[in-house]
Amino acid sequence: MxxxxxxxxxxxxxxxxxxxxxxxxxxxxxxxxxxxxxxxxxxxxxxxxxxxxxxxxxxxxxxxxxxxxxxxxxxxxxxxxxxxxxxxxxxxxxxxxxxxxxxxxxxxxxxxxxxxxxxxxxxxxxxxxxxxxxxxxxxxxxxxxxxxxxxxxxxxxxxxxxxxxxxxxxxxxxxxxxxxxxxxxxxDTGGAWPAVLEDPVAAAALRALHADPAARWTNDRLAVEAGVSRPTLARRFTALVGRPPMAYLAWWRLTLAAGILRDTPDSLASVARRVGYGSPYALSHAFSREFGTTPGRYRQERGGPGRRAH
Structure with a gap:
């Protein structure tokens, strides 16, 4: 994707x-x-x-x-x-x-x-x-x-x-x-995201994160993927995207988790594995902090196809 x-x-x-x-x-x-x-x-x-x-x-x-x-x-x-x-x-x-x-x-x-x-x-x-x-x-x-x-x-x-x-x-x-x-x-010539997707460093980093969000990413590994030094990646990515690479990755993983909870009956353990969290507890804690509700309640509120949030 x-x-x-x-x-x-x-x-x-x-x-x-x-x-x-x-x-x-x-x-x-x-x-x-x-x-x-x-x-x-x-x-x-x-x-x-x-x-x-x-x-x-x-x-x-x-x-x-x-x-x-x-x-x-x-x-x-x-x-x-x-x-x-x-x-x-x-x-x-x-x-x-x-x-x-x-x-x-x-x-x-x-x-x-x-x-x-x-x-x-x-x-x-x-x-x-x-x-x-x-x-x-x-x-x-x-x-x-x-x-x-x-x-x-x-x-x-x-x-x-x-x-x-x-x-x-x-x-x-x-x-x-x-x-x-x-x-x-x-x-568009004035928006931020057309510029992001045209920038070789930011675009390469985003492609890598979106291709495998569950991978054990670090700033050093991502810099290698983008073909630049770690400071260059951090500076370019943050300036264009609006948040540092690892902060964007954390946000994107939780966004993916929300979509999976909404659209599938997958268990919380399965969702955690798919988006790169080591345990259901770790995902639940991060999810609650980001969304202000637990994964189980989120699934119920969104009318998800399943209720297995364990």
Whole structure:
């Protein structure tokens, strides 16, 4: 696993959902704040995104937009005023075709691919936390070819029911999330994590830690992996990532443990071995200090598939 994949996997829960909708005429729909991430892709036409507390964004054909923190927002045919926003229909009503002008055949009609991902925000990786409230990825010829391909494939699958769509659509939605975040990393020039992943020392150290988090890492061993001296590793890694290498490793091990507790029935002893702790007691003590609760209670609160926390 690489850092971006791990950062996404640490928070992704459940299955993503999506709708392909057409609307024409004058329209305005409201999507409330969501404990996850939402996205829209404009397949035809153009429209406006009005995020809560943010500036309106014009979306043209081929544009993709990700709302990684579940920001509430309005989608409309134009830069709607406060009165129009107040009258906005709930998205479920609008997408169901019972709102005004549900047909995209009208002049100026818009076709959208809309969806959302469920996320567990109890311990978000700093890469995910750094994403802005709105990630707008305008369509430009030759830009982000993987993202464009994923959008095309997803649009075709949602256009009509085909054999295997039940498997293909969730997989394509997961792929779409990866490509949207990758596109942001490629375009962003001011964030910390694009710089982290471009830095040869920090990136090499992170790859090593994520590839085998249970290994008996030391600063000296990690410096060898990164091909630099221990002081150079400590200085570069801490400056870019925001915490020393071993502190990041400890945090990441506990984040992995939380995900395993949430998603599997594995015993605490098994979880401890998988994330590099010598005993269940050592993991439980560190976990309680980090999360403010015991592993067993955490599993119960998150509705984990098992209760074997011994």
């Amino acid at each position: 690489d850092v971006v994949s791990d950062a996404i996997s640490a928070v992704r829960i459940g299955r993503p959902s999506s709708d392909r909708v057409r609307v024409g005429g004058s329209w305005c729909t409201r999507l409330p704040p969501y404990d996850g991430a939402g996205f829209h892709v404009v397949l035809a036409g153009s429209c406006w995104l009005l995020p809560d507390g943010g500036s309106p964004v014009l979306l043209a054909t081929g544009d993709a937009v990700l709302l990684p923190h579940g920001t509430g927002h309005v989608m409309a045919d134009g830069p709607a005023d406060a009165a129009a926003v107040a009258r906005a229909l709930p998205f479920a009503h609008w997408a169901g075709g019972s709102g005004p002008h549900p047909s995209g055949d009208a002049v100026g009609g818009v076709e959208l691919l809309c969806g959302k991902y469920r996320l567990d925000r109890s311990h978000v990786h700093p890469l995910m936390a750094e994403l802005p409230q709105v990630v707008h990825l305008p369509h430009r010829v030759g830009s982000h070819p993987e993202l464009r391909s994923a959008i095309d494939l997803l649009g075709r699958e949602l256009g009509r029911q085909r054999p295997g769509s039940g498997t293909a659509v969730p997989s394509l939605l997961d792929l779409l999330l990866v490509y949207m975040i990758r596109s942001w990393l490629d375009e």
